[in-house]
Amino acid sequence: MPVSSPSAPPPLLSLSDVTKRFFNVTALAGVSLDVRRGEVHAVCGENGAGKSTLMKVISGMYAPDEGTLRLEGEEMRFASTQAAQARGIVMIHQELNLVPHLDVAENIFLGREPRRGLFVDRARQRANAQACLDRLGVAIRPDSPVAGLSVAQQQMVEIAKALSMNAELLIMDEPTSSLTDAETAQLFKVIRELKHAGVGIIYISHRLDEMAEIVDRVTVLRDGRYVATMDLAATSIDEIVSLMVGRALDDKFPAPTRRRADETVLAVRGLRRKGAFGPVDFDLRRGEILGFAGLIGAGRTEVARAVFGADRVDAGEVRLHGRRVDIRSPIDAIRHGIAYLSEDRKAHGLAVKMTVAQNVTLANMRAVSGRLGFIRFADELSAARRYIDALGIRTPSAGQVAKLLSGGNQQKVVIAKWLFRDSRVIFFDEPTRGIDVGAKYAIYELMDKLAADGIGVVLISSELPEILGLTDRVCVFHEGSLTKILETRDTTQEEIMHHASVRAPAAPAHAPTLQTTAA
Amino acid sequence: MNDRQKDLIQKFAALAGLLVLVAVFSTTSNSFFTLGNGMTVALQVTSIVYLGIGATYVILTGGIDLSVGSILALSGVVAALAVKAGVPVPLGMTLGIAVGALCGAINGLLVTRMKLPPFIATLGMMLVARGVALQITGARAISGLGDAFGELGNGSLWRVVKLDARGFPDVVFPGIPYPVLLMVVLAVIASILLTRTTLGRHIHAVGSNAEAARLSGVNVGRVVMFAYMVSGALAGLTGCVLMSRLVTAQPNEGVMYELDAIASAVIGGTSLIGGVGTISGTVIGSFVIGILRNGLNMNGVSAFTQQIIIGLVILLTVWIDQMRNRR
Numbered sequence: 001m002p003v004s005s006p007s008a009p010p011p012l013l014s015l016s017d018v019t020k021r022f023f024n025v026t027a028l029a030g031v032s033l034d035v036r037r038g039e040v041h042a043v044c045g046e047n048g049a050g051k052s053t054l055m056k057v058i059s060g061m062y063a064p065d066e067g068t069l070r071l072e073g074e075e076m077r078f079a080s081t082q083a084a085q086a087r088g089i090v091m092i093h094q095e096l097n098l099v100p101h102l103d104v105a106e107n108i109f110l111g112r113e114p115r116r117g118l119f120v121d122r123a124r125q126r127a128n129a130q131a132c133l134d135r136l137g138v139a140i141r142p143d144s145p146v147a148g149l150s151v152a153q154q155q156m157v158e159i160a161k162a163l164s165m166n167a168e169l170l171i172m173d174e175p176t177s178s179l180t181d182a183e184t185a186q187l188f189k190v191i192r193e194l195k196h197a198g199v200g201i202i203y204i205s206h207r208l209d210e211m212a213e214i215v216d217r218v219t220v221l222r223d224g225r226y227v228a229t230m231d232l233a234a235t236s237i238d239e240i241v242s243l244m245v246g247r248a249l250d251d252k253f254p255a256p257t258r259r260r261a262d263e264t265v266l267a268v269r270g271l272r273r274k275g276a277f278g279p280v281d282f283d284l285r286r287g288e289i290l291g292f293a294g295l296i297g298a299g300r301t302e303v304a305r306a307v308f309g310a311d312r313v314d315a316g317e318v319r320l321h322g323r324r325v326d327i328r329s330p331i332d333a334i335r336h337g338i339a340y341l342s343e344d345r346k347a348h349g350l351a352v353k354m355t356v357a358q359n360v361t362l363a364n365m366r367a368v369s370g371r372l373g374f375i376r377f378a379d380e381l382s383a384a385r386r387y388i389d390a391l392g393i394r395t396p397s398a399g400q401v402a403k404l405l406s407g408g409n410q411q412k413v414v415i416a417k418w419l420f421r422d423s424r425v426i427f428f429d430e431p432t433r434g435i436d437v438g439a440k441y442a443i444y445e446l447m448d449k450l451a452a453d454g455i456g457v458v459l460i461s462s463e464l465p466e467i468l469g470l471t472d473r474v475c476v477f478h479e480g481s482l483t484k485i486l487e488t489r490d491t492t493q494e495e496i497m498h499h500a501s502v503r504a505p506a507a508p509a510h511a512p513t514l515q516t517t518a519a
Numbered sequence: 520m521n522d523r524q525k526d527l528i529q530k531f532a533a534l535a536g537l538l539v540l541v542a543v544f545s546t547t548s549n550s551f552f553t554l555g556n557g558m559t560v561a562l563q564v565t566s567i568v569y570l571g572i573g574a575t576y577v578i579l580t581g582g583i584d585l586s587v588g589s590i591l592a593l594s595g596v597v598a599a600l601a602v603k604a605g606v607p608v609p610l611g612m613t614l615g616i617a618v619g620a621l622c623g624a625i626n627g628l629l630v631t632r633m634k635l636p637p638f639i640a641t642l643g644m645m646l647v648a649r650g651v652a653l654q655i656t657g658a659r660a661i662s663g664l665g666d667a668f669g670e671l672g673n674g675s676l677w678r679v680v681k682l683d684a685r686g687f688p689d690v691v692f693p694g695i696p697y698p699v700l701l702m703v704v705l706a707v708i709a710s711i712l713l714t715r716t717t718l719g720r721h722i723h724a725v726g727s728n729a730e731a732a733r734l735s736g737v738n739v740g741r742v743v744m745f746a747y748m749v750s751g752a753l754a755g756l757t758g759c760v761l762m763s764r765l766v767t768a769q770p771n772e773g774v775m776y777e778l779d780a781i782a783s784a785v786i787g788g789t790s791l792i793g794g795v796g797t798i799s800g801t802v803i804g805s806f807v808i809g810i811l812r813n814g815l816n817m818n819g820v821s822a823f824t825q826q827i828i829i830g831l832v833i834l835l836t837v838w839i840d841q842m843r844n845r846r
Contacts, residue, residue: 352727
């Protein structure tokens with residue numbers, strides 16, 4: 001347990017031996033943590049390690065069953081998140097909590113509107129919002145509607161909102177999960193400025209590699225228990241990962257077992273949709289993993305969805321094994337053996353209220369039903385069990401509701417759905433987003449195995465190490481065009497970033513996508 | 520506790536509520552727990568069950584159907600007009616049901632093709648169908664339809680009548696009324712279709728996550744269309760049965776019946792967000808409403824008070840459902 005010497009001022013936040021139980025499940029067991037002013041403190045752990053519960057205790061959503069929470073030495077018991085906010089503890093959730101139809105200023109002061117008599121003092125609201133945005137150095141107008149902002153800009157609005165509450169301790173949950181590298185750089189600049197202003201920041205992220213830039217200390221949790229707190233300078237990603245999972249991970253990516261053949265599985269020519277992408281040409285060969293790299297909004301997802309028939313196209317053709325196919329809807333694509341795993345599992349991939357078995361068979365009901373569409377439940381159950389075993393899906397039973405599974409296991413259920421359909425080409429769109437390290441590795445292995453079995457695999461990923469570690473070739477996208485196809489083993493992160501950031505080869509890399517005022 | 524167990528508890532809670540109602544009304548009124556009254560309740564509940572099944576299908580896909588009360592009136596008067604014009608009764612009633620299915624298909628097209636919110640699409644249909652029913656009849660009831668027209672609503676199976684010594688009929692067993700028989704058959708078919716077939720699975724999938732279903736190759740438009748057509752056809756059938764019972768076709772029949780249908784589904788545990796609901800639950804929900812009405816009537820509770828009580832029951836059951844889901 002961290003103990004400060006008597007002469008030093010007490011830390012901004014100090015938790016000691018915090019325990020939280022739900023019925024008879026212990027989510028946190030005697031966790032201690034302290035956060036100093038002007039420090040970025042990362043909290044790491046696999047999914048289910050207790051990070052979320054801990055943050056909810058700190059931000060006042062849960063009251064701890066045991067242990068104490070001290071703010072600058074004073075013991076606190078928050079009755080609500082509002083009570084915690086009143087003392088300057090503000091949490092920014094991964095899923096941002098903004099009202100899309102209101103403008104920026106209205107969002108920042110939602111529920112705390114400055115008033116003049118009975119009415120909202122709109123002029124003052126706007127001026128105050130402007131002041132908060134100025135402190136962050138972002139060029140967002142207080143009167144622009146939130147619905148029109150990018151995710152990165154919305155995040156800045158959330159931070160501005162926290163500043164407007166005089167936040168002293170900011171909790172950021174996966175702040176970079178949907179940001180591009182340039183947007184992440186901008187966020188880090190803002191975080192550094194907050195540090196200088198003496199704000200303490202608790203930072204939760206699955207992206208360990210980016211922590212080095214801003215994090216001062218890191219605390220690792222495992223299975224609801226405190227494992228260690230270290231200065232970041234004195235540790236390494238490998239050490240953090242091994243503490244998180246409790247075992248050493250030699251390789252972050254599995255050694256490939258696949259062999260690329262000269263045979264083209266999928267050929268796309270001149271695929272185009274006005275205002276979105278194209279024309280795009282690429283080939284996918286048998287036994288290879290083809291990467292789609294690029295910034296968010298570069299058109300990678302759009303191209304995949306278009307090939308899959310989920311969105312309309314204006315022109316272009318798709319050939320499967322040399323034969324031209326006409327795909328107008330996902331029904332056509334699936335019939336031809338093309339599958340798409342969407343980047344947003346809960347919104348597009350999984351029927352969350354249905355069971356694991358029902359999700360596995362959803363795309364291929366014909367295989368488990370007889371005449372008149374009567375479902376053969378025994379067949380369905382055995383198919384589901386087969387994939388639960390084959391993919392190592394951790395679920396109490398095939399009848400478990402999908403909603404209750406962890407992110408990694410939900411992703412495996414979606415993969416099982418497409419394997420059960422005998423897909424020949426599978427697009428994986430950000431398959432490891434929000435998934436813990438161990439489960440990620442399992443999914444990497446699975447993708448390699450699929451490619452080895454002759455299935456064409458396309459990996460869309462915003463994480464360059466993932467692209468470099470897993471693919472054979474990379475298609476780099478920039479603002480709707482496929483700018484370059486690279487051999488993975490001959491390229492570098494820098495080269496990919498370069499093609500992702502600029503259209504003209506001569507211009508320098510890293511074009512900022514977030515508008516900023518001159519710092 | 521998994522969701523299956525939770526569903527069982529929810530179902531038994533509704534069933535237990537139903538039994539409590541029966542027990543209470545049996546003690547407060549001597550004539551409540553009799554064979555004759557049982558038949559009366561069952562007969563009264565039939566129309567709520569027919570419409571409730573349709574409502575369950577539509578609500579399962581995440582929609583709502585406000586037009587069934589009007590569709591049943593239109594279907595009933597179309598059947599009656601056809602019979603009046605010399606069409607045989609079975610054919611006339613089939614025509615009525617077809618009109619109901621057609622109205623449902625239009626609802627489905629408005630929702631799937633024109634992307635109207637189901638509330639608005641079916642609200643429009645509610646006004647249009649009622650208007651057409653009133654227009655084609657001149658807002659007058661159609662009577663003099665003949666005995667054959669009344670057979671569906673008033674006849675029964677296994678009715679045993681003995682003539683006594685003086686030649687007067689003596690009813691030994693009232694028989695099972697055709698509408699009750701139809702209710703049982705329809706509920707069983709609807710339930711099997713929903714739980715045991717691919718189409719039923721797709722209905723659940725669309726209600727659970729329409730986009731995931733679409734990206735899994737489910738023909739979402741067709742599934743939604745089917746649900747609205749079932750609802751429309753069952754409304755058509757309800758119209759024929761109701762008008763047959765009165766042997767008169769009333770263009771003003773069935774006002775606000777859509778609310779009973781939705782209420783029966785909701786009391787039976789169907790989630791208005793879609794994806795969750797059962798036919799057995801809806802049948803129980805229909806009986807809760809029917810028995811409440813019947814029992815309160817027998818105890819001399821005014822119609823106004825009945826409305827208040829049924830309203831409170833709906834609020835209570837939905838609240839219990841919310842509590843269950845929040846955990």
